[in-house]
Amino acid sequence: MHLMTHTIRDKKRLLARIRRIRGQAEAVERALESEAGCETVMHLIAGMRGATAGLMAEIVEDHVRTHLVDHHKHPGALNEDAAEQLLDVVRSYLK
Amino acid sequence: MHLMTHTIRDKKRLLARIRRIRGQAEAVERALESEAGCETVMHLIAGMRGATAGLMAEIVEDHVRTHLVDHHKHPGALNEDAAEQLLDVVRSYLK
Amino acid sequence: MHLMTHTIRDKKRLLARIRRIRGQAEAVERALESEAGCETVMHLIAGMRGATAGLMAEIVEDHVRTHLVDHHKHPGALNEDAAEQLLDVVRSYLK
Amino acid sequence: MHLMTHTIRDKKRLLARIRRIRGQAEAVERALESEAGCETVMHLIAGMRGATAGLMAEIVEDHVRTHLVDHHKHPGALNEDAAEQLLDVVRSYLK
Numbered sequence: 527m528h529l530m531t532h533t534i535r536d537k538k539r540l541l542a543r544i545r546r547i548r549g550q551a552e553a554v555e556r557a558l559e560s561e562a563g564c565e566t567v568m569h570l571i572a573g574m575r576g577a578t579a580g581l582m583a584e585i586v587e588d589h590v591r592t593h594l595v596d597h598h599k600h601p602g603a604l605n606e607d608a609a610e611q612l613l614d615v616v617r618s619y620l621k
Numbered sequence: 622m623h624l625m626t627h628t629i630r631d632k633k634r635l636l637a638r639i640r641r642i643r644g645q646a647e648a649v650e651r652a653l654e655s656e657a658g659c660e661t662v663m664h665l666i667a668g669m670r671g672a673t674a675g676l677m678a679e680i681v682e683d684h685v686r687t688h689l690v691d692h693h694k695h696p697g698a699l700n701e702d703a704a705e706q707l708l709d710v711v712r713s714y715l716k
Numbered sequence: 717m718h719l720m721t722h723t724i725r726d727k728k729r730l731l732a733r734i735r736r737i738r739g740q741a742e743a744v745e746r747a748l749e750s751e752a753g754c755e756t757v758m759h760l761i762a763g764m765r766g767a768t769a770g771l772m773a774e775i776v777e778d779h780v781r782t783h784l785v786d787h788h789k790h791p792g793a794l795n796e797d798a799a800e801q802l803l804d805v806v807r808s809y810l811k
Numbered sequence: 812m813h814l815m816t817h818t819i820r821d822k823k824r825l826l827a828r829i830r831r832i833r834g835q836a837e838a839v840e841r842a843l844e845s846e847a848g849c850e851t852v853m854h855l856i857a858g859m860r861g862a863t864a865g866l867m868a869e870i871v872e873d874h875v876r877t878h879l880v881d882h883h884k885h886p887g888a889l890n891e892d893a894a895e896q897l898l899d900v901v902r903s904y905l906k
Binding site: 727731737738741742744745748751754757764768771775779782 | 877
């Protein structure tokens, strides 16, 4: 199991992201409740999707940097360039 | 402006979907709060993303069937086969 | 069956797009043949994917504008605003 | 720079994949040349897109397993479970 040993700052940022997404979900719910136009609903959902992809990209980045290698046991073992190339690809798909 | 003139049944189904997504967002928030493992968080977000894509696919389908043609003014004008082909493509991307 | 009754100009543009994609596929093949680095291969594939999404978006746009309604039989039946809203969503997913 | 030090078998498999994709691009080109229906063209492009995503997923997997850690210098440093969790997420997005 990989505990997310992020700094307090990271945790705050991730929580701010998911709370924004929750707020977007609530806005979609209100739009559906009030029978807003499809255009409105589609835009709200597209925004929620983009925010969700952004959160996933950030979690994946943390995962790659923090958990693929145990930096205490194997300092310097993670190839930073290779990790960055991987994250470039991940980000290009998570848009 | 296109009001979503869905049947009551449609509205209920869409509301059930977005409420499930809101619940998924809350589960992600709780997982981040409690510093659950990345694996857990990534799976929860992946599930939320899939549900969001499913909701979007359903809204797009309603939009295509209901709003591209005013069925009162132009009955029979929407080519059903062409609409179905379009929705096949949309669904293949919204997974 | 829906023949693609595009103008000559459209056809030329679509052919230019798919030929570029074929060229990108050939570049990936050469890179794999010559055992180029993963970074190179991943970038080439990401480019090919983007170009493929762009071609699909263009075909979908043609399909929506040309085939959802038979414009000879039902002139003015396609709601242009609703079509544009649909295409906005499609484009946001085909990136 | 990370040379792709795959086995001969891996290289053959990747080459078979990209050649299939090149063949799919050629089929799209022929379909556009002969003014095949949108439905045909959209299905061919969707197939090409899926195959491209599959190739990317395989390259990313090779990259993660082979290049994130120099296994000669740092044997055992890559956390296999964490790598597998990452690849699960990557595969879910590369469909």
